[in-house]
Amino acid sequence: MHRPKLAIGLVSVALLSGVALVGSASAEAGPAATPAQAGPVPAPPQDRPAADSLRALGDRVGLRIGTAVNMDELGSNADYTRITAEQFSSVTPENVMKWQLVEPTRGTYDWAAADRLVEFAKKNKQLVRGHTLVWHSQLPTWLSSDGYTTTLSNDELKALLKKHIQDQVKHFKGDIWQWDVVNEAFDDDGKPRETVWYKAWGGLGYIADAFRWAHEADPKALLFYNDYNLEFTGPKSNAVYDFVKTLKAQRVPIDGVGFQGHLDTQYGFPDLQNNLQRFADLGLKVAETEVDVRTFTEAAPNVNTPTDPLASYAQESYWSRAMKACLAVRECISFTPWGFGDTYSWIPGWFDDPQEGAALLYDGNLQPKSQYYVLQQDLALAAGAPHRPGPGGGRH
Numbered sequence: 001m002h003r004p005k006l007a008i009g010l011v012s013v014a015l016l017s018g019v020a021l022v023g024s025a026s027a028e029a030g031p032a033a034t035p036a037q038a039g040p041v042p043a044p045p046q047d048r049p050a051a052d053s054l055r056a057l058g059d060r061v062g063l064r065i066g067t068a069v070n071m072d073e074l075g076s077n078a079d080y081t082r083i084t085a086e087q088f089s090s091v092t093p094e095n096v097m098k099w100q101l102v103e104p105t106r107g108t109y110d111w112a113a114a115d116r117l118v119e120f121a122k123k124n125k126q127l128v129r130g131h132t133l134v135w136h137s138q139l140p141t142w143l144s145s146d147g148y149t150t151t152l153s154n155d156e157l158k159a160l161l162k163k164h165i166q167d168q169v170k171h172f173k174g175d176i177w178q179w180d181v182v183n184e185a186f187d188d189d190g191k192p193r194e195t196v197w198y199k200a201w202g203g204l205g206y207i208a209d210a211f212r213w214a215h216e217a218d219p220k221a222l223l224f225y226n227d228y229n230l231e232f233t234g235p236k237s238n239a240v241y242d243f244v245k246t247l248k249a250q251r252v253p254i255d256g257v258g259f260q261g262h263l264d265t266q267y268g269f270p271d272l273q274n275n276l277q278r279f280a281d282l283g284l285k286v287a288e289t290e291v292d293v294r295t296f297t298e299a300a301p302n303v304n305t306p307t308d309p310l311a312s313y314a315q316e317s318y319w320s321r322a323m324k325a326c327l328a329v330r331e332c333i334s335f336t337p338w339g340f341g342d343t344y345s346w347i348p349g350w351f352d353d354p355q356e357g358a359a360l361l362y363d364g365n366l367q368p369k370s371q372y373y374v375l376q377q378d379l380a381l382a383a384g385a386p387h388r389p390g391p392g393g394g395r396h
C-alpha cells in the first residue's frame with residue numbers, strides 16, 4: 001500500500017543536499033573503509049531536517065507543517081519524540097495549555113508540561129500554536145463541569161477570564177506564534193453557543209474583550225479564532241464569517257481564523273479552499289489547525305482497521321485536497337494534523353458509535369501510511385508554484 005518514498009524531483013533534491021547519502025554511506029563504510037574511500041561521509045548538522053521531511057518540504061513553499069503533541073509521549077516515547085522533531089516545524093499542545101490542565105485548583109497554576117513543550121520547540125526550531133484560551137470545554141471543575149452551567153457569578157466569571165488570559169499569555173510571552181484565543185463559540189446552526197462566557201457577558205462581547213486582553217499581554221503573537229465545520233459553506237461558517245468581519249470593522253486585534261479540519265470520509269469533501277479564501281479576503285490569515293480524516297473501522301481493539309479496504313484511497317484524497325486548499329491560499333500559514341500516530345488519536349475514543357478511526361498520517365506502530373507520502377508529494381510539487389512566499393517559511 002505504501003507509495004515509493006520519493007518523487008523523482010525529490011531524489012535529486014535529497015542527493016544534492018547530501019541527506020539521502022548519509023545513512024547508507026556511513027553504515028556501509030564502517031571500520032573497514034580504506035583511505036581511497038575517503039572515510040565515512042560526515043553526518044549532517046543535527047539542526048537540518050531531512051530534505052524529504054514534511055517540515056523541510058513545507059519550508060520550501062513557505063508553509064509551516066504542525067502537529068498536535070501528546071505530552072504523555074513526548075520525551076518518554078523515543079520514536080514519537082524523534083518524529084515530532086524531524087517532521088514538523090510547528091507544534092500545538094493537544095491538551096496541556098487548556099484551562100483544566102493549567103489551573104486544576106483555583107489560584108494554583110501548573111505550567112510544567114506546557115513549558116516542557118515550549119522548550120522542546122525552541123530546541124528543535126519549531127513555532128508553537130497556543131491552544132486555547134477561551135473555550136466551554138475542558139474547563140476546571142471548580143469553574144464549570146459542562147461549560148454551560150456554573151455556580152460562579154457573572155462578575156466573578158468576567159474577572160476570572162480576564163486574569164486567565166492575562167496570566168497565561170504573559171507566562172508564554174514571546175514564545176507563542178499563534179494563539180487560539182477563542183475556540184468553538186458558534187453552534188452548527190450558526191447561533192452563538194450559550195456557554196458560561198456568553199451568559200456572563202449577555203452576548204458575544206466576551207470575544208472582543210478576550211482578543212484585546214491577549215493582545216495587551218503579548219502584542220507580537222498572532223491571535224486566532226478557531227472552530228470546526230468552517231470548512232464548508234453553511235450556517236456556521238457564514239455566521240463566523242459575518243462575526244469576524246464585524247470584529248475587524250471594530251478594530252479588534254484578530255489576526256486569523258483557524259479551520260480545525262476534522263474530516264470524515266462518510267461526508268463529501270467540503271468547499272474548503274473557497275472558505276479559506278473568503279476569510280482571507282477579509283484581511284485575515286487562515287490556518288488548518290487540527291486536521292484528521294476519520295473513517296469507519298472495526299470495533300475495539302481494531303479501531304484503526306478500516307471496515308472498507310478501499311477507505312485509504314478516500315483518505316489519501318481528503319488529505320491531499322486539504323493540503324492543496326491551504327497551498328492555494330496565500331494567507332494559509334500553517335497546516336497542522338491533530339497528532340501523527342493512530343494510537344494517540346482522539347478519534348476512536350470520541351467517535352465510537354459507529355466506530356471510527358485510522359484518521360492520521362502514521363499507523364499504530366508509528367509507521368507512515370500512504371496518506372503521509374501523498375502529502376510529501378503534494379508539497380514537493382508545490383515547491384514549483386509561483387505564488388507562495390518562497391523559501392524559509394519564516395515567521396509570518
Ligand code: XIL
Nearest residue numbers: 094095131132183260290338345346
Ligand atoms: C481533544 C483532544 O485531542 C483530546 O485528547 C481531549 O480529550 C479532548 O480534546 N477540538 C479542539 C481540540 O479544539 O482541543 C480537541 O482536542 C479536539 C476538538
